[in-house]
Amino acid sequence: MSLTEVSQTQQSRDLRLPFGLVLLALALCAPLLASTYVVHALIIALIFMLPAHGLNLLVGYTGLLSLAQAAFFGIGAYASGLLAVTYGTPFYINVIASGLVAGALALPLGIPALRLRSTSFVMCTLGFVIIGQAIAKNWISLTRGDMGLSGIPKPHFALGPLSFTVSGTMAFYYLALAIGILATLAVWMIVRSPAGRNMIAIRENETLAESVGIPTWRYKLIVFMLSAAFAGVGGSLYAHYLTVVSPLTFQMYYSTTMLIIVLGGGAGTISGVVFGSLLFVGLTEALRVTPELRMIAYGLCLLVLVFWFKQGFAPVINRLWNFIGGAK
Amino acid sequence: MTGLRILEISNLTKSYGAVKAVNDVSIHIDRGEIAGLIGPNGSGKSTFFDCSTGLGRPDSGTVKLDGQDITGWSLNRIAREGRMLRSFQKTVVFKSLDIEENLIIAGQMFTFPSLFSTFGLGRLSRDRVSALRDRARELIKMAGLWDVRHQRAGNLSGGQQKLIQFASMLMPEPKLILLDEPMAGINPKIIERVVDTILYANKSLGVSFLIIEHNIDVVTSICQRVIVLDQGQKLVEGLPQDIINDQRVREAYLGG
Secondary structure, three states, X not given: XXXXXXXXXXXXXXXXXXXXXXXXXXXXXXXXXXXXXXXXXXXXXXXXXXXXXXXXXXXXXXXXOOOOHHHHHHHHHHHHHXXXXXXXXXXXXXXXXXXXXXXXXXHHHHHHHOXXXXXXXXXXXXXXXXXXXXXXXXXXXXXXXXXXEEXXXXXXXXXXXXXXXXXXXXXXXXXXXXXXXXXXXXXXXXXXXXXXXXHHHHHHOHHHHHHOOOOHHHHHHHHHHHHHHHHHHHHHXXXXXXOXXXXXXXXXXXXXXXXXXXXXXXXXXXXXXXXXXXXXXXXXXXXXXXXXXXXXXXXXXXXXXXXXXXXXXHHHHHHHHHHHOOOO | OOOOEEEEEEEEEEEEOOEEEXXXXXXXXXXXXXXXXXXXXXXXXXXXXXXXXXXXXXXXXEEEEOOEEOOOOOHHHHHHHXXXXXOOOOOOOOOOOEHHHHHHHHHHHHHOOOOHHHHOOOHHHHHHHHHHHHHHHHHHHHOOOHHHOOOEHHHOOHHHHHHXXXXXXXXXXXXXXXXXXXXXXXXXXXXXXXXXXXXXXXXXXXXXXXXXXXXXXXXXXXXXXXXXXXXXXXXXXXXXXXXXXXXXXXXXXXXX
């Protein structure tokens, strides 16, 4: 009796804080431990985590399936590229401006789109990506068409006499990590606020949410704008990382990748999205070893996901977290 | 003017194509009253409810709540600004959330002054939510659901879910509650608890009620006045005992 009690108390030691610190330390040390190529993959994963976080607010918390994220990602990338190339504005202004531009453009797009019912809404958001690409290709005087924008400078920070350019892969990794952590915190704050509870109510049952006084239409519009802002920031980071932007930034493939991150990681959970972006972006990079079979293998992985992890990896992460927390 | 009438609906009409689902119906609810709305299936009760609460838009007619014209307001605005709440026959609770969360959600928009204030995480916001939590717990106790308060609402029985819905509707101190078949599909024991809750809300909290109900025993025992709809029109209204003995009402129900 006493023996089992002892083993139970040993088992129930809460290791979540040390575990979290180890994860943070790993994240901080990654560029020192891994090859440049892996660090590059991690940067792409961190960049894609931003639109995925935004999409999670929409799909996971408010219950609106959208394929528009690539459109706002592209808008963010072009906004940053144009600002940097035309006006020479620094990175930290571009990244904020891109979020604001994408968020603001989501308003006129969201007003008609959100009037549509579920399937029509999805088709409409898909349209935004295609229209975005068409504009980027054909408004040549602004976007230089298929040539795209090149020579976007790497992020440069200047404070008085001190200045620093984020040029290397390792330095960019830390920049992306910092922005990724800030974005994750922002999502956490939105979700934990009373508004987050209202969003979940809308996801659960829109009519019932209306009946308890929640202005569902306005919430959906605000969340749509917030999700676009996250995508815009991601696009900005992407432009400054690759230093070129082309109409291919508006790509259906990106929208589906972001959706896979959210659904595969676990819609409606923050840890799921963080994990999902590492896993699925990592997976596409890892599969480059077999270029011919890459898409087939990727498709097979998705099938496995659909059949064995219907709610994404969220339940697995949850169980692991409880185990580390010492719960029985 | 705060008159005797809490709700006054005049000449409400709603058509679906050539069918007049509700045809020129006028009713009123007095302050503090429990009124019943009965009628055979397809008599237009639900459409009438929807058009009065903002879920549907009437073709013509006016809805006045506490002297204010609320015709054409949305469901959420009527709930929030008018404090007139309604229940639904089928959708009753937020199924994947626990009972406490269900009740907190039901009270939030009445505590937070604006949509933007709900994004706050500061002291004020936390205090508001904890006040809501306290009130939620009180109501959960009253509804006799204390032991299951952290269960997912969807896991509970139909009757318990209806009790949660009632508790939710009492969160914001409503003026008027419209119930759409509150007794349908629940066992007699819970019917008693629902009846008790309605009477408590009416007597102690001063809430007025309009109730659509098929259970004639319940209607006659709690309603002070009964309105009968038939084929989209008001057939008759009066005291419960007069209504059950009314020849026209019997014919309407028997399809005579």
